[in-house]
Amino acid sequence: xxxxxxxxxxxxxxxxxxxxxxxxxxxxxxxxxxxxxxxxxxxx
Amino acid sequence: xxxxxxxxxxxxxxxxxxxxxxxxxxxxxxxxxxxxxxxxxxxxxxxxxxxxxxxxxxxxxxxxxxxxxxxxxxxxxxxxxxxxxxxxxxxxxxxxxxxxxxxxxxxxxxxxxxxxxxxxxxxxxxxxxxxxxxxxxxxxxxxxxxxxxxxxxxxxxxxxxxxxxxxxxxxxxxxxxxxxxxxxxxxxxxxxxxxxxxxxxxxxxxxxxxxxxxxxxxxxxxxxxxxxxxxxxxxxxxxxxxxxxxxxxxxxxxxxxxxxxxxxxxxxxxxxxxxxxxxxxxxxxxxxxxxxxxxxxxxxxxxxxxxxxxxxxxxxxxxxxxxxxxxxxxxxxxxxxxxxxxxxxxx
Numbered sequence: 566x567x568x569x570x571x572x573x574x575x576x577x578x579x580x581x582x583x584x585x586x587x588x589x590x591x592x593x594x595x596x597x598x599x600x601x602x603x604x605x606x607x608x609x
Numbered sequence: 610x611x612x613x614x615x616x617x618x619x620x621x622x623x624x625x626x627x628x629x630x631x632x633x634x635x636x637x638x639x640x641x642x643x644x645x646x647x648x649x650x651x652x653x654x655x656x657x658x659x660x661x662x663x664x665x666x667x668x669x670x671x672x673x674x675x676x677x678x679x680x681x682x683x684x685x686x687x688x689x690x691x692x693x694x695x696x697x698x699x700x701x702x703x704x705x706x707x708x709x710x711x712x713x714x715x716x717x718x719x720x721x722x723x724x725x726x727x728x729x730x731x732x733x734x735x736x737x738x739x740x741x742x743x744x745x746x747x748x749x750x751x752x753x754x755x756x757x758x759x760x761x762x763x764x765x766x767x768x769x770x771x772x773x774x775x776x777x778x779x780x781x782x783x784x785x786x787x788x789x790x791x792x793x794x795x796x797x798x799x800x801x802x803x804x805x806x807x808x809x810x811x812x813x814x815x816x817x818x819x820x821x822x823x824x825x826x827x828x829x830x831x832x833x834x835x836x837x838x839x840x841x842x843x844x845x846x847x848x849x850x851x852x853x854x855x856x857x858x859x860x861x862x863x864x865x866x867x868x869x870x871x872x873x874x875x876x877x878x879x880x881x882x883x884x885x886x887x888x889x890x891x892x893x894x895x896x897x898x899x900x901x902x903x904x905x906x907x908x909x910x911x912x913x914x915x916x917x918x919x920x921x922x923x924x925x926x927x928x929x930x931x932x933x934x935x936x937x938x939x940x941x942x943x944x945x946x947x948x949x950x951x952x953x954x955x956x
Contacts, residue, residue: 577759579714583619589708590612591718592624592651
């Protein structure tokens with residue numbers, strides 16, 4: 566069994582270079598993709 | 610922001626923005642996620658950073674999976690949290706499936722929550738910035754989804770750090786407002802949205818004291834919520850009264866003194882368990898719970914009834930616990946999120 570050391574992992578946790586790591590990013594135009602603050606959806 | 614940072618680090622980034630609801634309304638809704646203006650800005654960020662970006666029309670999926678249930682739940686007198694359902698049924702389901710179809714190794718979002726590797730598997734943890742923590746809205750993330758997801762902003766100490774990072778990249782979104790609202794409720798008027806989704810559903814009825822006295826009339830249960838005091842239209846009484854129950858079938862709004870809002874035992878269903886071991890294997894567990902997004906975690910005892918149902922006993926009673934809200938489980942020590950479930954009226 567191959568043991569992957571933590572040092573070899575990229576910032577997304579994969580044992581390969583970033584250029585070989587495909588990541589789909591859920592984007593909104595805002596700074597993040599937070600999906601709304603969403604308090605309980607009833608008038609409070 | 611996440612996309613730009615990952616692109617800067619050299620990742621093979623594919624950006625996707627979902628168009629979730631009416632584009633016309635979206636354009637008018639500044640600051641909500643996935644609004645029309647945001648789609649435009651996301652596309653611009655992708656152009657600036659040089660990675661592909663796609664806009665996917667998920668309006669039908671969103672309407673079926675999120676908005677319809679929101680309307681039904683609301684009409685049933687509950688207090689739904691559509692943002693959780695959106696994460697659960699759209700973003701972390703269909704969009705995640707799209708990411709896999711694109712042969713992506715993982716999917717990243719800008720949610721303020723942390724994914725940490727535990728001894729045996731990935732764990733969900735609250736955000737480093739407690740003021741921005743979104744764990745309440747992500748309790749239903751399954752282990753399989755968590756294995757595939759990444760949250761690169763969860764470790765940041767504050768949103769100011771995020772904006773500073775965006776500014777560092779020269780991104781035009783650095784000064785945009787936070788996304789705070791439910792995206793399809795343009796002005797915070799939930800009842801108006803319900804009336805639009807289900808015309809004619811707001812039926813008048815009586816406002817009744819818990820002791821049986823009829824105190825007045827109302828124009829529809831949808832205009833009231835558990836714990837509401839103001840705007841009841843029943844002034845002139847000696848004691849302050851709060852909405853303590855919504856009896857949808859009888860079209861009655863039940864009001865009573867504040868102490869009637871106090872709840873100690875909460876029935877919870879549709880449980881997503883992210884803790885160790887099988888959920889139902891322990892008769893009870895000491896945990897912390899949040900019963901509303903805006904409230905701090907409270908000590909509680911979790912008693913499983915089945916793999917998907919439980920009873921939560923609060924050590925200190927809470928006011929205004931409402932069916933339809935989430936009850937999110939946390940470890941008693943540290944930041945780990947143990948899952949959660951949906952509050953309901955019980956058997």
